[in-house]
Amino acid sequence: MSFVLSEDQQMLRDTALSFAADTLPVAYLRGQRDAGRQGADAASREQLAELGFYGVLIAEEFGGSEFGMVGMGQILEALGRTLAPSALIQSGVIAASAIGMAGSEAQKSEYLPKIASGEIVAALALDEGAHFAPAQVATEAESNGQGYTLTGGKRYVPNGHEADVFIIAARTFGEAGDAHGISLFLVPADAGGLSVQALNTVDSHGAAHLSLDGVTVGPDQLVGDADKASDILVPVLDRAAIAQAAEILGSVQAAFDMTLEYLQTRKQFGQLIGSFQGLQHRAAKMFTDLEMTRSCVAAALSAVDDGAGNISELASLAKAKASELVHLVSNETVQMHGGIGMTDEHDSGLYMKRARVQEALWGGTSYHRDRYGRLGGY
């Protein structure tokens, strides 16, 4: 495990930080929202892809750099700072990992280069209820002789509104609640029987509900073995949780920095508000939690690259800690700004809105706390 970045990783971090600050500042998200758009436009995805960000986890033979999860974490942290919308976690982490780990040679050469180049967005469609619950998949994949017919629905698929291809989790065996019996299928967004309902979400990043009404897929669209998706989903969702935690870290840092600056400039009672001990101690505690969460995220990212044995434990630790922290810091950001923090014009609200989405995606605090306890045997 390493907590110190290599020179290359540091360079990537610096590139990502300045790209986010210059090209995708918070004003970008605000502009998209005000123009009635949810999430990112294709132009910004292209720019991210040109910098190589979509290929960080993809093998060189398929157009990626195989730079690793620590590198990916630096990029996501940078994007998190400015709340920049992107499909990086869905496409560059989840889909790239799932296809890279379990896809056939044909699937790899079909999809990975296009993910790396930003030509397509691929998105995992997993949850069917309002809470992250991978085993609760009920969407049915019925064998039809040649392949399968998918029937069911998915809720709040991140980047679902812009995805070109979905990885749909559907049940080939057992029933909702069983970890075993789920399979993954690659389904183009324009497949017959698939309808995509774009959502206008609180964080303005967008998402989509899917309904699957007899979508037919061939056996070549199955990713990995039938019934055994959980073998792929466990490591892939661990990466998703770690990636999301890295993004959160950036958002927390930015919201905290903004708050700290306000504490150092706003005066009341003839004093800087940052001189009030009631606020000082709350800021100091947030900072302590931030430092501790940073350690968890760094350890989890580096565990993936090391192929360590405790990735799941560290993934749940990082995501639970980060979710808890972003909840606290986003609330305090609004509170410590007073009235101005309640205005749409100020960025506080954007951080808080995004925070709740970040918390919910890939498992929130209580999901990962419970999982951490389970893994620890208590």
Add this chain to the structure above:
Amino acid sequence: MAFDEPAELEAFRAETRAWLEENCPPAMRTPMKDDEIVWGGKRETFKNPDAKIWLERMGEKGWTAPVWPAEYGGGGLSKAEARVLEQELRRIKARPPLFSFGLWMFGPALLEFGNHEQKLRFIPDIVKGKTRWCQGYSEPGAGSDLAGLMTKCEDKGDHWLINGQKVWTSYADQADWIFCLVRTDREKKHEGISFLVFDMESEGVEARPIKLISGSSPFCETFFNDVKVPKDQLVGELNKGWTIAKRLLQFERSSISAGGFGGTGGSGILGPEDYAKQHIGVDGEGRIADGDLRGRITDHKMYAKAFALTVARSQEQSKAGQEVGHTASILKYAAAKMNQDRHELLIEALGTEGLGWEGEGFDEGAMKATRGWLRSKGNSIEGGTSEINLNVIAKRVLGLKEHQ
């Protein structure tokens, strides 16, 4: 973990492993027992004779203080070598040969601020555990506002003359020497403090033990009545003691967060999750049956893991030359919270089994947990209170201004 160790380090590792294999007595590779902790000094009785051998051997090599200069009896190791030593000690589960305020606080400060003669005189005996030190900082009127201390020190030409009182002086009744903050100028506050060291057997020194809520008496009221101190026992310059005092506090806070709190935890105590399973029971999946308590125990476990990772990160970063400023206060604050939470959970999981004081009818380990719980309340007070540490973080790390 994939890393290539340079050849020199590999050789050092092999030598170290062989030396430890030969020199660490088997009894010193078993979990530490509370009453076998070695604090050194003239009064040390070595309840376990192997602990004496272990200390002598480690002290001789300077490995109780691996990175201190060999010139003063330290190990003279590089940071990388010290890490190897640490790993090898952990590998065989070796007990720390010595617990010592000299190693954790006074030694590092003296190495920075003392003169050559003082280092030659005091450091080797710290390394070997021959002198036990205590810390004379707090006074009845000066706790958090330590710089308000009033213990008087007068220049009598050929010696210093000390009059005053210290309080909460941990192990003053067991210590051989004291490092002590005294007032040498009443006109100024911080610039009127000096840093002195003297023998606790000097005439006019008296230490009276004070009993804690946990029942033990680890600290004392310490009185100085016309105590004469030789001139060469002033560390640093006259009236410049505050800088040393603050630096030493950083060492104290770091050692607390790296090594945990002395006198708590210890052998025979299980984890809160074990007591919860034992006394509350388990559900169908073998998990703690009380879901609420389980959640809080898990929270604590995650906090502890995050803490350990943060200690590891700050060590690695400081080795890479990226000193994380004032981590000491952050880690001290977090360590206190962690240890207190742990003990509250222990007591809660133990239920009435955790409410025994002494005698028959209660499990030995459970009673230790109870005493530990009481002792842990001091964690947010000793070495600078949690409030003071939060002040330090707010002001020194975050740059927030003082209230006018």
